[in-house]
Amino acid sequence: MKNKKTIRAAIVGATGYGGVELIRLLQAHPRVEITSVISSTNPGAEIIQGFPHLTNIMLGTLDAVDPQLIASKADxxxxxxxxxxxxxxxxxxxxxxxxxIDISGDYRLKSPELYEKWYKRTPADAALLEEAVYGLCEVWGMEVNDTVRLLSNPGCFPTAILLGLIPAVAAGWIDLNTIIIDAKSGVSGAGRGLSLSSHFAEVNENFSAYKLNKHQHIPEIEQALTRVAGKPVVTTLTTHLVPMNRGIMATMYASVAEEARTDADFVNLYNQYYEDRPFVRVRKAGTWPATKHVTGSNYCDIGFAVDERTGRVTIISVIDNVVKGAAGQAIQNLNLMMGWDESTGLMFAPMYP
Amino acid sequence: MKNKKTIRAAIVGATGYGGVELIRLLQAHPRVEITSVISSTNPGAEIIQGFPHLTNIMLGTLDAVDPQLIASKADxxxxxxxxxxxxxxxxxxxxxxxxxIDISGDYRLKSPELYEKWYKRTPADAALLEEAVYGLCEVWGMEVNDTVRLLSNPGCFPTAILLGLIPAVAAGWIDLNTIIIDAKSGVSGAGRGLSLSSHFAEVNENFSAYKLNKHQHIPEIEQALTRVAGKPVVTTLTTHLVPMNRGIMATMYASVAEEARTDADFVNLYNQYYEDRPFVRVRKAGTWPATKHVTGSNYCDIGFAVDERTGRVTIISVIDNVVKGAAGQAIQNLNLMMGWDESTGLMFAPMYP
Amino acid sequence: MKNKKTIRAAIVGATGYGGVELIRLLQAHPRVEITSVISSTNPGAEIIQGFPHLTNIMLGTLDAVDPQLIASKADxxxxxxxxxxxxxxxxxxxxxxxxxIDISGDYRLKSPELYEKWYKRTPADAALLEEAVYGLCEVWGMEVNDTVRLLSNPGCFPTAILLGLIPAVAAGWIDLNTIIIDAKSGVSGAGRGLSLSSHFAEVNENFSAYKLNKHQHIPEIEQALTRVAGKPVVTTLTTHLVPMNRGIMATMYASVAEEARTDADFVNLYNQYYEDRPFVRVRKAGTWPATKHVTGSNYCDIGFAVDERTGRVTIISVIDNVVKGAAGQAIQNLNLMMGWDESTGLMFAPMYP
Amino acid sequence: MKNKKTIRAAIVGATGYGGVELIRLLQAHPRVEITSVISSTNPGAEIIQGFPHLTNIMLGTLDAVDPQLIASKADxxxxxxxxxxxxxxxxxxxxxxxxxIDISGDYRLKSPELYEKWYKRTPADAALLEEAVYGLCEVWGMEVNDTVRLLSNPGCFPTAILLGLIPAVAAGWIDLNTIIIDAKSGVSGAGRGLSLSSHFAEVNENFSAYKLNKHQHIPEIEQALTRVAGKPVVTTLTTHLVPMNRGIMATMYASVAEEARTDADFVNLYNQYYEDRPFVRVRKAGTWPATKHVTGSNYCDIGFAVDERTGRVTIISVIDNVVKGAAGQAIQNLNLMMGWDESTGLMFAPMYP
Incomplete structure (x- = not known):
């Protein structure tokens, strides 16, 4: 059924939510064929054993992590x-x-020292860190082309946050010393691994904050903002857990420069910045997105509120953490790497309600 | 972008969940173009005013209910x-x-008297009731063809229940006097109209039963089972409200006939009955579907448990009430009416989690 | 602050939901003092480490499982x-x-063979099984007195189910061969132990069935019904998981005998049976309880729907599984064992919403 | 059962969540008797008609709003x-x-102009505004005594926010120009009145922001902070809706003064400020409260994170909006007005999970 000009894709980590979302999206992609689904923990098992919702959709068994085998089956x-x-x-x-295409954080930070500090792990090879292209499509998509061998997909929080901040930072419209980010995520962001903090009765009817000032996405956000600003940017980030499956909202605060006085100014600025980018939707002045407006889709929706009383702007940015924050943006990057339209296989509407 | 051989579709009731799901599914359908979205309550308003998630996806304004106008724009x-x-x-x-294609219950019952009794409303014209084709695709899909003018789409509960019962009834494997149906639905089934029974704080962290022995889907279920059995069937139905958005599970009980002694017997029977039907997935013996296995998709998943101790079979059938129970099956019926493959535009995977 | 005539209580299993609910209820009980909170997995740890909500309420550390020590501190x-x-x-x-007072299922079944068959574990000593008193207070509360050494607290599902069925069974109003029980529980019923089936993103926005015909509460239910009926009773039970923390609803079906023709008949029968029992609330004809009506309380609410068309009655019974289904009923049993009013320390209203 | 030295209480607005929580708490209060439950919309109806969970607990019917009648029955x-x-x-x-004791916002702002501006309503009589005592018990409880005729109970957001900020403001530990408040509330905060924004399928699996820079609690917060600081304080507040019934979290940000360098410093400061106040629980350094830690209780839990990198402190404060944010604090104020211990009838543990 697929077009002749397809490529063959393998997915490692198919027992997690990112992996299974890649299956959902890629099996509907017109130019990609999934040829191997790989698990280190359970090779040989039927794919549908862990994910019965894929019955009749994804036949076959999980492959082991065998580079030679995968290379023979996939591009x-x-x-x-x-x-x-x-x-x-x-x-x-x-x-x-x-x-x-790496959806994890292993190749996002250019500095091995920062990786080690924030991830508490041994960093990747420095040359590969240098080579890896950070695929925030709407900002640095021009660097994602057919020469890229190693694509580092942005983190879920950074995607929502950076798309919400970068146009204002680039324009010099906000005071870089005043950026405060209050972020909220659905529970799927914590993955499928068992932990008390993802146990239903602990999370349901509960709202909690975690990793204050310690989240490993902080250096990723600061690295990107620093690159855009041309000078060091330091931010405050608090992450919270929302009793829902999908969705991220970043509520961001900063003092605004003189030239940015109204919501409409920001709307215009962002509309210009994201002109022709299909997946960012800037909301008209006086309205703000909710996470449900993007559920199941690759959209990032952004809204603004400038407060005359305080001279601050509040920027609200939402994504589906599993799509735009993981599998969807990864496919968007694949599209760019292949020279296809970046929206190929991704132009589906959010599911509502 | 659409194929030349497309048809033009209008949607009435686009301020509700069924209507907005038709928009989601039809805008991705390769052979249908949505040419009019109609609302009696708010004509002239932007479509995205009520549904911001459709920003950039569904432009334009709501049309009024004007048959001549609609006829000029749609097929x-x-x-x-x-x-x-x-x-x-x-x-x-x-x-x-x-x-x-009517997604409401107005043309499902052949008997005007039954409609009046259960819906407490004036029934439709008797000739039209006679003409209307009941589109339970996997059972009576052969009657859905290009001669059909008025298609009556099955109800959400009846779809799950009938697909779960009919093969066993047709085979004479269950005692028709013993059928008990315990059904559960997500809250979207109650629509977007405001009521205390859909008010968040009333429904969340709550599980309730409603309309005991009074649900208007009872005569629809009995009409279909009676047609299959060739003799009158009476059932007990309890409907419950689950604190979730989407999904229906019907848990059904009946005493089994001699020849049906094992789960595997039922699995085989149902696999034969639904051979080549893409949207019914019979689960292997010893496993049962959960509603999340079909969320966002047009699948109906069915599983069985025969109990030697009691001589009863428990049949579990799940659907997404907004897709297979409404918009998805309506499109499946359109496909059949147009002579297209019934799965056209509907072969997407469930969203998980 | 406590009355002089108090007793001292120890709680084993204080890292689970049953244990922590005992703490909540007993620390407000006017005649009980909690003197030891015991954990086999984490002795020595502060109680509030695992349960920060008890900060300033429950000081001290977890004791080890040491019978002599406990006997020195508790009654x-x-x-x-x-x-x-x-x-x-x-x-x-x-x-x-x-x-x-054992809240687990270890002493509920009089037959060691049945325990072994359904629990797949080594049964308790036969003499102790014989001695243990099954504390379904509203039915066999007269057997719970100061001579009882070993009290076996009923299971959560059996409590809701038996309180809903026993008056009708005792009166001979339902056909014992036709009892079908469709039960639903919130996720706290699965405990605090980690499992994929209690993982938030798997359970939320999902409704599932489990252990069809295999639930270990089946023999407990049948043992009690058989005792009431004076002849063997066999039932069909399906248990389901509801995406909420607390609450059980049992929806029960049976064919009714001639003398029980209306909802009002059942209401009268049950009101007589439960006269003067503070924790069973029989709903007036035509209304049914929802689980939220009893959240956080020790009530069991019951409603009825007799269907003339089918000759069946539907009985709906709800409890809070952590209170009436576990900790609350255990305290009710303690009250009876001590000769106190059975409602001592338990007459608080449900929390709504 | 009640102590002789009781007072008689009437509740107006008993069809809402604040009113029904007053019933739950007052019927368990040792020194208060509820003698009238009043509704303007449905006088004469049984109380349990709208709230079946009060069956057998709250008998009688709703009274009309008749001051003379109420004065004859209540104190x-x-x-x-x-x-x-x-x-x-x-x-x-x-x-x-x-x-x-007014739980609404009508008597919280001393300035009629501010009330008119933020509430878009006609303000109360200026003399009564002047007379009304603002009952933030842990801060201005000394003003709540038996001379108070009109007690204005703080708003739900202001309670969490002010208890979280005031000790630091009073100590001069935070820069008053940098206070940013990101607040989140469960849906019960929106009341029982029907609206699309409280419709289950719209709120569930969704996280949204509302009333940016326009929330009527902003002037209440600023009035209190200004009073503490002795100079004008202006703040930025964003309120969000969490898909849960109960709970408020305020995440607050400010630049810290030199003398406040560690989490432990803040913990000590707050422990001193709230010494002997039973309902504020300061969490030890490195831990933060979640809303579930206070569900159903009158506690306010507070935690801190000082970030050396940015020189900011993040303060997290949680309450149950229906208890400490409404009915519970109102009763705490009643206790103070009567000269009773402020915790009378309020020392129950949170419900977990």
Whole structure:
């Protein structure tokens, strides 16, 4: 059924939510064929054993992590794995000629020291960190092309936050010393691994904050903002857990410069910045997005509130953490790497309600 | 972008969940173009005013209910309206040459008396009731063809229940006097109209039963089972409200006949009955579907448990009430009416989690 | 602050939901003092480490499982432990002179064979099984007095189900061969132990069935119904998981005898049966309880729907599984064992919403 | 059962969540008797008609709003009414000699102009605004005594926010120009009135922001902080809706002064400030409260995170909006007005899970 000009994709980490979302999206992609679904923990098992919702959709069994085998079956491999795994696997996959799209945080930070400090893990090879392209499509998509061997997909929080901040930072419209980010995520962001903090009766009817000033996405956000601003940016980030499955909202605060006085100013600025980018939707002045407006889709919706009383702007940015924050943006990056339209296979509407 | 051989569709009731799901599914359908979105309550308003998640996806404004206008813009009209509206509108739309697919209950019961008794409303014209084709695709899909003018889409509960019972009834494997149906639905089934029974703080962290022995889907279920059995079937139905948005589970009980002694027997029977039907997935013996296995998709998943101790079978059937129980099955019926493959535009995977 | 005539209570299993609910209820009980909170997995740890909501309420650290120590500090010990633990611990506690209230299923079945078959575990000592008193207060409360050494607290599902069925069974108003029970529980019923089936993103926005015809509460229900009926009763039970923390609803079906023709008949029968019992509330004809009506309280609410068309009655019974289904009923039993009013410390209103 | 030294209380607005929580808490209060439950919309109806969970607990019918009648039955009246109602009713109740505890916002702002600006309503009589005592117990409890005729109960957001900020503001530890408040509330905060924004399928699996820079609690917060600081304080507040019933979290940000360098410093400061206040629990350094830690209780839990990198402190404060944010604090104020221990009838543990 697929177009002749397809490529073959392998997915590592198919027992997690990122991996299974890649299956959902790629099996509907017109130019990609999933040829291997890989699990280190349960090779040989039927795919539908862990995910019965894929009955009749994804036949076959889980492959082991075998670079030679995967290279014989696939052109590109997605790594939807926990931190630390891609440090090990990406070099092996690159060596056998596979293109690698890493959804984990292992290749996002250019500085090995920062990785070690924030992730408390051994960093990846410095040359590979240098080579890896950070695929925030709407900002640095021009760097994602057919020469890219190792694509580092942005984190879920950074995607929502950076798309919400970068146009204002680039325009010099907000005071870089005043950026405060209050972020909220659905529970799927914590993955499928068992923990008391994802146990239903603990999370349901509860709202909690975690990793205050310690979240490993902080250096990723600051690295990107610093690059845009041309000078060091430091931010405050609090992450919270919302009793829902999908969705991230970042509520961001900053003092505004003189030239940015109204909501409409911000709307215009962002509309210009994201002109022709299909997945960012800037909301008209006086309205703000809710996470449900993007559920199941690759959209990032952004809204603004400038407060004359305080001279601050509040910027609200929402994504589906599993799509735009993981699998969807990874496919968007694949599209760019292949020279296809970036929206190929991704133009589906949010599911509501 | 759409294929030349497309048809033009209008949707009435686009301020409700059935209507907005038709928009989500039809805008991705390769052979249908949505040419009019209609609301009696708010004509002239932007579509995205009520549904901001459709920003950049569904432009334009809501049309008024004007049969001539609609006939000039569309070939087929979907009625996603509350009970009683299609009684009024369907004749008008048919008269101007439109094909009508009614998602409400107005044309499901052949007997005007039964409609009046259970819906407490004036029934539709008897001739139209006679003409209307009941589109339970996997059972009576052969009757859905290009001669059909008025298609009556099955109810959400009846879809799950009938697909779960009919093969066993047709085979004579269950005692028709013993059928008990315990059904559960997510809250979207109650629609977008405001009521205390859909008020968040009343429904959340709550599980309730409603309309005991009074649900208007009872005569629809019995009419279909009676047709299959060739003799009158009476059932007990309890409907419950689950604190979730989407999903229906029907848990059904009946005493089994001698020849049906094991789960595997039922699995085989159902696999034969639904051979080549893409949207029914019979689970292997010893496993049962959960509603999340079909969320966002057009699948109906079915599982069995035969109990030697009691001589009863428990049949579990799940659907997404907004898709297979409403918009998805309506499109499946449109596909059949047009002579297309019934799965056209509907072969997407469930969203998980 | 406590009355002089208090007793001292120890709680084993204080890292689970049953244990922590005992703490909530007992610390407000006017005649009980909690003198030891015990955990086999984490002795020495601060109680509030695992349960920060008890900050300033429950000081001190977790004791180890040491019968002599506990006997020196307490008069009665509650076992809020997983299946199999009380088989080991109850004899040790009895030997040192403690009264034992077991909230697990270890002493509910009189037949060791049935326990072994349904629990797949080694049963308790036969003499102790014989001695243990099954504390379904509203039915066999007269057997709970100061001579009881070992009290077996009913299971959560059996409590809701038996209170809903026994008056009708005792009166001969339902056909014992036709009893079908469709039960639904909030997720706290699965405990605090980690499992994929209690993982937030798997359970939320989902409704599932489990252990069809295999639930270990089936023999407990049948043992009690058989005792009431004076002849063997066999039932069909399906248990379901509801995406909420607390609450059980049992929806029960049976064919009715001639003399029970209306909802009002059932209401009268049950009001007579439960006269003067403070925790059963029979709803007036035509209304049914929802689980939220009893959240946080020790009530069991019951409603009826007799269907003339089918000759069946539907009985709906709801409890809070953590209170009336566990900790609350255990305290009610303690009250009876001490000769106090059975409602002592338990007459608080449900929390709504 | 009640102590002789009881007072008689009337509750206006008993069809809402604040009113029904007053019933739950007052019926368990040892020194208060509920003698009248009042509704303007449905006088004469049984109380349990709208709230079946009160079956057997709260007998009787709803009274009409009749000051003379209420004065004959009660000593104190609680107003759990929407904005604008207490403007009308409080003077009438005061005139007939009742003490009035207003849970609405009508008497919180000393300035009629501010009320008019933020509430878009006609303000109360200026003399009564002047007389009304703002009952933030842990801060201005010394002003709540037996001379108070009109007690204005703080708003739900202000309670969590002010208890979290005031000790730091009073100590001069935070830069008053940098206070940013990101607040989140469960849906019960929106009341029982029907609206699309409280419709289950719209709120569930959704996280949204509302009233950016426009929330009527902003002037209340600023009035209190200004009073503490002795100079004008302006703040930024964003309120969000969490898909849960109960709970408020305020996440607050400010730049810290030199002397406040560690989490432990803040913990010590707050422990001193709230010494001997039973309902504020300061969490030890490195831990933060979640809303579930206070569900159903009158506690306010507070935690801190000082970030050396940015020189900011993040303060997290949680309450149950229906208890400490409404009915519970109102009773705490009643206790103070009567000269009783402020915790009378309020020392129950949170419900977990």
């Amino acid at each position: 590109v491999v997605f790594l939807a794995t926990p931190a630390g795994v891609a440090v090990e696997l990406a070099p092996q996959f690159l060596q056998v000629g596979l293109k690698v | 087929v009209v979907f009625l996603a309206t509350p009970a009683g509206v299609a009684v009024e509108l369907a004749p008008q739309f048919l008269q101007v040459g439109l094909k009508v | 009665v010990v509650f076992l809020a432990t997983p299946a199999g633990v009380a088989v080991e611990l109850a004899p040790q506690f009895l030997q040192v002179g403690l009264k034992v | 104190v009246v609680f107003l759990a009414t929407p904005a604008g109602v207490a403007v009308e009713l409080a003077p009438q109740f005061l005139q007939v000699g009742l003490k009035v």
